[in-house]
Amino acid sequence: MMVKNLLKQERVDYIQNRLEELYPETPVPLDHFDAYSLLIAVLLSAQCTDERVNQVTPGLWKLADNPHDMAQVPVEKIREAIRPCGLSPQKSKAIQKLSEILVNQYHGKVPENMAALETLPGVGHKTASVVMSQAFGHPAFPVDTHIHRLAQRWGLTSGKNVVQTEKDLKRLFPEDKWNKLHLQIIFYGREFCSARGCDGTVCEICTTCYPARKNPKKVKKA
Template identity: 40%
Template sequence: MKPKPKRVPTKEILSTLGFMYPDAHCELDYRNPFELLVATILSAQSTDRQVNIVTKSLFEKHPTPFDIANLTADELAEEIRMLGLFRNKSKNILQTCQILVEKYQGEVPNDRAKLEELPGVGRKTANVVLSNAFGVPALAVDTHVQRVANRLALADSENVLETERQLMRRVPRAEWTDTHHRIIWHGRRVCSARNPKCSSCQLLEFCWYGKNSTK
C-alpha cells in the first residue's frame, strides 16, 4: 500500500462527513452527566445497545451516585453482568460513586484532571463526558475513530493519544465534537474493521485506504 499523502483534503472530508451524518450524536442513552459517565465506563468492550439495556434498568433502581455507592460490588456486578468485564467495571463504578459522594457532593466534575482521577476513567471517557455532558469541545478516540482517522489519513499513528493530537490540529476546535460523532457513525455503518464498504463509500475519492484497497 502506498504511503499516506502529505496533503490531505481535510475540508472536503469533514464536509462530506457532515453531509452523510448531519444528525450524528452519542448513541449511549443518558439524562445527565452522571448517567453518561457510568454508561461510558460500561461501554468498554460492549456495544452501546447492550449498555443502554443495562443502564435503563440500573438507573431506574439506582438513579444517583448516592444510590449506587450503597451497593456492594457483588450487587452492582449482578446488575451489569450481561456486559464484558462486568466485575472490574463494578468495582470501578462503585469506587467512582463513592468519590463523587465524598468529594463532589454527588456531582460529576466538569474538569478533565478530576475526571481522570476517577477509577475506570481515562482520557477517552473524560473526553466523552466533557463534550457531551458539558459542551466542552473534545475528540475522544475510540477504536472506530482510531481506525477511520488513519484510513482517511487524517492521522498517521498507532497511538490513540497521538491520533487525538493530530486530529485536533487538522479539525477546527468548534467541530471536534461533531467530527468525533460522525467518524464513529461512519466506522459503525460503512468503514468497519473487516470488509469495509469502500466501493459504495461517499468518501472514497478522498480516502487513502479505500483508493488503495479497491485497486
C-alpha cells in the same frame, strides 16, 4: 489520465463536508439523562456495544440513578445488573467506588474538569473526553477504535496510538467541530467503513480520498 490521491487539506475539507451531509444530527448513542448517567454508560461501553449498554442501564438505574444511592448498593448487585456488558467484576467495583468519591469529594456531582475525571476509578482519558464534550459541551476529541482506524485509512494520522491520533485530529479540524465530528466519524465507521466491511479501498470516503490506492490500507491497532 493519471488518477491522483487528494492532498491532506483537500481530504480534511472533503471529509468534514461529507460527514456533515451524511450526519447533520449527532445524537449521543448512549442513553443518559445527566452527566452521571453518561459517565457510567461510557464506563460500561468499554469492550461492549452501545446497544448492549442501553439494554443494561435501565436495570442499573432501578438499583440507583445517582452517586449517593449507588454508593450504598453492594458491588455484587451492581455486578449482577451489568453482567451482560462484560468485565463486570472490574466495572462494578469502579462504579461503586467512583460514586463514593463523587459523594465525598464533589458533593455528589460529576466534576466538570478533565484532570479530576481522569482520577476516578475506571475512567480513562477517552471516557473523560466523552463526558467533557457530550455532558458539558467542552471541546474534546475522544478517539475510540473506530476513529483510530478511520483516521489512518483517510491519511489523517500515522496512527502510532490513540494519543497521537487525537493530537493529529485536533490539529487538522477546527475546535468548534470536534464534538460533532467525533460522533460523525463513529457513525460513518459503523455504517460504511467498519473493520471488516472496508479495507481502505471500498467505502465512499476512502475511495474519494485515495482513488489511486490499489492495496488494502494496513491499520496499526490502538
